Amino acid sequence: MNYIELVDRNNIPQHIAIIMDGNGRWAQLRGKKRSEGHQAGVVTVRNIVEDCARMGVRYLTLYTFSTENWHRPAAEVAALMTLLFEQIEEEIFMKNNVGLRVIGDTSLLPQNVLERLEACIERTSGNDRMTLVLALSYSAKWEITEAVRTLARKAKAGEIALEDINEQAISQELTTNFMPDPDLLIRTGKEVRLSNFLLWQAAYSELYFTDVLWPEFDNMELHKAVYEYQHRQRRYGLTGEQVTNEENR
Ligand code: IPE
Ligand code: IPE
Ligand code: MG
Numbered sequence: 001m002n003y004i005e006l007v008d009r010n011n012i013p014q015h016i017a018i019i020m021d022g023n024g025r026w027a028q029l030r031g032k033k034r035s036e037g038h039q040a041g042v043v044t045v046r047n048i049v050e051d052c053a054r055m056g057v058r059y060l061t062l063y064t065f066s067t068e069n070w071h072r073p074a075a076e077v078a079a080l081m082t083l084l085f086e087q088i089e090e091e092i093f094m095k096n097n098v099g100l101r102v103i104g105d106t107s108l109l110p111q112n113v114l115e116r117l118e119a120c121i122e123r124t125s126g127n128d129r130m131t132l133v134l135a136l137s138y139s140a141k142w143e144i145t146e147a148v149r150t151l152a153r154k155a156k157a158g159e160i161a162l163e164d165i166n167e168q169a170i171s172q173e174l175t176t177n178f179m180p181d182p183d184l185l186i187r188t189g190k191e192v193r194l195s196n197f198l199l200w201q202a203a204y205s206e207l208y209f210t211d212v213l214w215p216e217f218d219n220m221e222l223h224k225a226v227y228e229y230q231h232r233q234r235r236y237g238l239t240g241e242q243v244t245n246e247e248n249r
Pocket of ligand 1: 020021022023024025026064065066069080189
């Protein structure tokens with residue numbers, strides 16, 4: 001099936017979030033080093049960013065490095081940080097009118113990476129076709145803990161009342177407060193888990209898991225995921241009938 005032709009251009013998810021998994025296994029299957037898998041993964045990132053922008057996606061969040069990934073062998077962490085440093089170039093952002101944002105505990109990142117990221121975020125802040133959000137040194141539990149601490153501090157200082165702590169207030173304290181929740185959450189690389197990614201924000205995201213390893217995830221696979229998303233009914237707890245009636249009103 002040619003999913004690129006089948007996708008409904010009027011129903012593109014506003015926000016796609018991706019757990020980019022399988023670089024290591026892709027490399028190992030080819031007798032290569034894991035770091036070569038990450039290098040191959042970068043090519044996919046570049047292509048998917050352009051494909052999403054072209055498709056009309058407004059926000060693309062990529063799980064790039066988790067809090068737990070810091071515990072990988074030092075050489076792999078170092079290789080990933082070097083790769084990240086090398087890849088933050090403005091060219092692809094400017095060419096595609098894409099802005100950059102980062103979520104995660106960036107204080108843990110090497111200084112040179114952080115500086116380059118900040119410069120790129122600053123220079124691309126006017127680009128409004130799509131926002132690329134890199135989850136770096138990110139974990140959902142870290143983020144939720146930080147939000148809870150901030151709200152508790154504000155309540156203790158008398159800045160807010162306990163009754164002010166509601167779902168909206170919590171969402172506002174999360175690092176993702178500038179964008180809508182993901183409509184579609186994709187995980188490549190066979191595993192069927194969230195690995196501490198956007199636990200709060202994915203409450204009603206459509207989840208899509210594929211065996212395809214990240215270096216092999218291409219435009220057709222992206223469209224296949226979107227096609228499947230378009231054939232699901234998002235009910236948010238209602239009955240299918242209620243949703244259909246609402247749509248036909
Ligand atoms: C995902 O690929 C990239 C990062 C987590 C940085 P992996 O490195 O986890 O690849 P596998 O799961 O070992 O194949
Ligand atoms: C999730 O992949 C993190 C990223 C893709 C950045 P992992 O490979 O770290 O996840 P687990 O360990 O298999 O759950
Ligand atoms: Mg993995």
